[in-house]
Amino acid sequence: MTPRLPARETWRALYRHFRPHRAAVALGALLALVGTVTGLAQPLAAKTLVDRLGRDEPITGVLLGLTALVVAGTAVSAVGSYVLERTAESVVLAARHSLIGRLLRLRLVEVERTQPGDLMARITSDTTLLRAVTTRSVVSAATGGLGFLATLVMMLMMDAVLLGVTLGVIVLIGGAFALAMPRIAEATRRSQAAVGEISSRLERAFGAFRTVKASGAEARETAVVEEAAHDAWRHGVRAAGWQALAGSSVGLAVQVSFLAVLGIGGARVASGAITVAELIAFLLYLFYLIEPVSQLVEAVTQYQVGSAAIARIEEAERLAAEDPEQGAGTVAAGGGGPASVVFEDVAFRYRDDLPYVHHGVSFEVPGPGMTAFVGPSGAGKTTVFGLVERFYEATGGRVLVDGRDVRDWPVAALRGAIGYVEQDAPVLAGTLRENLVFAAPGATEEEVREVLVRTRLDALVERLPDGLDTVVGHRGSKLSGGERQRVAVARALLRRPRLLLLDEATSQLDAVNEMALRDVVAEVAREVTVLVVAHRLSTVTLADRIVVMDAGRVRAVGTHAELVAGDPLYAELAATQFLATRG
Numbered sequence: 001m002t003p004r005l006p007a008r009e010t011w012r013a014l015y016r017h018f019r020p021h022r023a024a025v026a027l028g029a030l031l032a033l034v035g036t037v038t039g040l041a042q043p044l045a046a047k048t049l050v051d052r053l054g055r056d057e058p059i060t061g062v063l064l065g066l067t068a069l070v071v072a073g074t075a076v077s078a079v080g081s082y083v084l085e086r087t088a089e090s091v092v093l094a095a096r097h098s099l100i101g102r103l104l105r106l107r108l109v110e111v112e113r114t115q116p117g118d119l120m121a122r123i124t125s126d127t128t129l130l131r132a133v134t135t136r137s138v139v140s141a142a143t144g145g146l147g148f149l150a151t152l153v154m155m156l157m158m159d160a161v162l163l164g165v166t167l168g169v170i171v172l173i174g175g176a177f178a179l180a181m182p183r184i185a186e187a188t189r190r191s192q193a194a195v196g197e198i199s200s201r202l203e204r205a206f207g208a209f210r211t212v213k214a215s216g217a218e219a220r221e222t223a224v225v226e227e228a229a230h231d232a233w234r235h236g237v238r239a240a241g242w243q244a245l246a247g248s249s250v251g252l253a254v255q256v257s258f259l260a261v262l263g264i265g266g267a268r269v270a271s272g273a274i275t276v277a278e279l280i281a282f283l284l285y286l287f288y289l290i291e292p293v294s295q296l297v298e299a300v301t302q303y304q305v306g307s308a309a310i311a312r313i314e315e316a317e318r319l320a321a322e323d324p325e326q327g328a329g330t331v332a333a334g335g336g337g338p339a340s341v342v343f344e345d346v347a348f349r350y351r352d353d354l355p356y357v358h359h360g361v362s363f364e365v366p367g368p369g370m371t372a373f374v375g376p377s378g379a380g381k382t383t384v385f386g387l388v389e390r391f392y393e394a395t396g397g398r399v400l401v402d403g404r405d406v407r408d409w410p411v412a413a414l415r416g417a418i419g420y421v422e423q424d425a426p427v428l429a430g431t432l433r434e435n436l437v438f439a440a441p442g443a444t445e446e447e448v449r450e451v452l453v454r455t456r457l458d459a460l461v462e463r464l465p466d467g468l469d470t471v472v473g474h475r476g477s478k479l480s481g482g483e484r485q486r487v488a489v490a491r492a493l494l495r496r497p498r499l500l501l502l503d504e505a506t507s508q509l510d511a512v513n514e515m516a517l518r519d520v521v522a523e524v525a526r527e528v529t530v531l532v533v534a535h536r537l538s539t540v541t542l543a544d545r546i547v548v549m550d551a552g553r554v555r556a557v558g559t560h561a562e563l564v565a566g567d568p569l570y571a572e573l574a575a576t577q578f579l580a581t582r583g
């Protein structure tokens, strides 16, 4: 669960969200104040009206004035309320804006460490808790504070001793109330964490929905999500309980003060220290205290709720994100020529507490041409691609693209030169067209048509009632596995990359489509550097160069013929058509 933020940091973070909107909050507060003042003026106007009626004087003017006052008062209050609510929405929008921008740029390691569902909840749910604390409660704190001080001054003018008694009671009950405050924050924090957990658990189920169904796990998954929902309820109820207690403490403080003032005030009247009139006036002021103290309590309670949310928002804001321009200097345009890739003694592990996945990997791939990476499952082949794309950084050694360390490339420029087809060929929800131009938004209609023909998707598009505008479903669930792979390859080709990374991009294709795609890749490899991870012999034998990996090391590099003769592992893999080792 999210750790608590120190009070200073909470305050600073909340202030940062409030700061840009302080003028609007001040305006909202001013309008609310004007609305209240016009409200207070109404009884005066009503009194004048009655006086005039009694004296038989014309009342039309006063009546019109009173009506205008009522209308104006209501209108000003409504505008004030609108300004504050609008500002509250703007605070939420700004917080979401900043979080969305950050989360979609997170480094992969951060995303792998956290749960996306929980991160989503921070954008959707936690931000809404900032609404009140940055607007209404600021106003409440200001008006409540002023009202409180003003009433205290009036009480002081009546009798300092009775004021002392009142303050004593308020401090006593306020102390008990202060004890409840951290509990409101704690319960809210737990409740929000549980809301995040609901999202995470739902995401897990929807992410493998067919598997859930096929495993007959609906009831179990339902129970798992419901457990988190129940947790959210439990902590939410606890927070509500503490809030109710804090709210009722105001009434209690005033009632107890009333009794104390009545007792001690009575004695003071008897001793002649104050008059009965002063005692009555003092008691009236005591009841006037209810409103400002309630406002202060509300402000502090909201602050606790906000502080719980802000801790979760700040935690997400502090996750490491990528800067697309990061990397020293600029990059030569590089033209359209093929890229070269060199690994120099690369060591890598995914996290400090995990074992090394690469133990000094070295190879050289000059462009163009096709280089295949083969080896048993878990040998570290996909990891090579992750390091070239700079999804992760090498722990030791260097990864060079075009002779330049990938750490010196601006990330956007590096990735801009690469077309990447992931192992499970992800397709995004949306239309077929959106998926195709996803990596190349500027692609022309003609380029799209051309790539459809090359990847043999043209027949599919013709068959579909909405053609390219067909919606492919969540993760492309309305497409077959082979179709998804071809869409992913088409997407990478449309990017016109200088370096094409294909991670088992044809594993799900039927023989005819595989052969066709192999020809396309071979053709592309004449001008572009193509790296493929493949388990099928048919793909591998075509390669200009084969890198045999085993347990995070490069065992051998050569052509098919050289390796069959020279490397026992490769010979074995080849003999079993690379299929037996799929793990």
Ligand SMILES: Nc1ncnc2c1ncn2[C@@H]1O[C@H](COP(=O)(O)OP(=O)(O)OP(=O)(O)O)[C@@H](O)[C@H]1O
Pocket: 112, 350, 351, 354, 357, 375, 376, 377, 378, 379, 380, 381, 382, 383, 384, 423, 533, 583
């Ligand atoms: N994101 C990750 N976090 C932690 N460990 C990982 C991660 N990705 C891969 N690994 C581990 O790194 C090792 C190498 O994985 P990699 O995907 O590079 O293997 P591979 O050779 O491509 O295997 P396959 O042929 O099965 O795809 C494996 O042991 C795997 O468990």
